[in-house]
Amino acid sequence: MATPTIYVSPTSAHISASLNHLITRLSATSISRSNKFTVAISGGSLPKILAADLKSNTTIDFTKWHVFFADERVVPIDHDDSNFKAAKETLFAHVPIPREQIYTVEPSLSHDKAAEEYTQQLKKVFGADGIPQFDLILLGMGPDGHTCSLFPGHPLLEVEDRWVASLDDSPKPPPQRITLTYPVVNNAETVAFVATGEGKAEVLHKIFDLKEDFPSGRVTAKKNLLWFVDEPAMKGVQFQTKSYQL
Ligand SMILES: O=C1O[C@H](COP(=O)(O)O)[C@@H](O)[C@H](O)[C@H]1O
Numbered sequence: 318m319a320t321p322t323i324y325v326s327p328t329s330a331h332i333s334a335s336l337n338h339l340i341t342r343l344s345a346t347s348i349s350r351s352n353k354f355t356v357a358i359s360g361g362s363l364p365k366i367l368a369a370d371l372k373s374n375t376t377i378d379f380t381k382w383h384v385f386f387a388d389e390r391v392v393p394i395d396h397d398d399s400n401f402k403a404a405k406e407t408l409f410a411h412v413p414i415p416r417e418q419i420y421t422v423e424p425s426l427s428h429d430k431a432a433e434e435y436t437q438q439l440k441k442v443f444g445a446d447g448i449p450q451f452d453l454i455l456l457g458m459g460p461d462g463h464t465c466s467l468f469p470g471h472p473l474l475e476v477e478d479r480w481v482a483s484l485d486d487s488p489k490p491p492p493q494r495i496t497l498t499y500p501v502v503n504n505a506e507t508v509a510f511v512a513t514g515e516g517k518a519e520v521l522h523k524i525f526d527l528k529e530d531f532p533s534g535r536v537t538a539k540k541n542l543l544w545f546v547d548e549p550a551m552k553g554v555q556f557q558t559k560s561y562q563l
Pocket residue numbers: 359360361362363388389400456457458459460463464465466489
């Protein structure tokens with residue numbers, strides 16, 4: 318189990334540069350090892366920060382990418398609440414990831430059936446035996462400490478028997494969502510969180526300094542557990558940090 322490394326950047330623009338650098342390296346390593354790069358991405362503030370530099374990176378072989386969503390809202394894929402829509406506008410529209418290698422949730426299904434169907438899509442890429450091991454999962458964190466659609470105090474925090482779970486009572490709208498579960502998230506080779514802005518400072522202090530239990534703090538990774546945060550998000554946080562070396 319990896320211990321967290323927190324990289325503090327002065328601004329979110331610096332985080333975009335660090336992510337671009339990290340992903341260039343991870344993508345090349347995975348493609349040379351297995352001829353593909355498997356990544357799960359989140360919604361919220363992440364896609365814009367992720368894409369800022371990555372969208373014009375011509376050194377990455379995006380044709381080898383397989384992209385899932387760490388969580389998704391069960392809404393049409395052109396809906397403003399869709400995490401796919403946010404990622405499409407910021408990143409997918411600019412890089413040559415084959416559309417059939419971007420795995421979207423089926424919005425015509427009920428939320429529980431959509432989770433089952435998304436599990437089948439995972440099986441097609443990772444096989445049916447053993448828990449999927451993503452090369453990289455990119456996560457955000459809400460001010461309440463949630464990550465993916467794993468919210469504080471929610472029963473889904475305890476799910477161990479499914480790769481993908483559904484909920485229809487998300488405290489943050491929209492209510493119907495699907496989410497990867499901890500067995501999958503914590504099996505990733507690398508997990509990278511992105512948290513920016515003063516609104517994240519209190520929960521970061523509680524997770525890292527006070528060791529309080531929040532969904533984001535339960536995330537581990539097989540090899541690398543990285544946090545990319547900006548200075549406002551670290552206001553008042555004492556935990557030891559580093560600067561990411563480009
Ligand atoms: O609802 C969600 O929120 C989290 C955090 O979003 P942020 O805007 O505070 O970064 C996000 O990671 C998740 O994918 C999304 O569905």
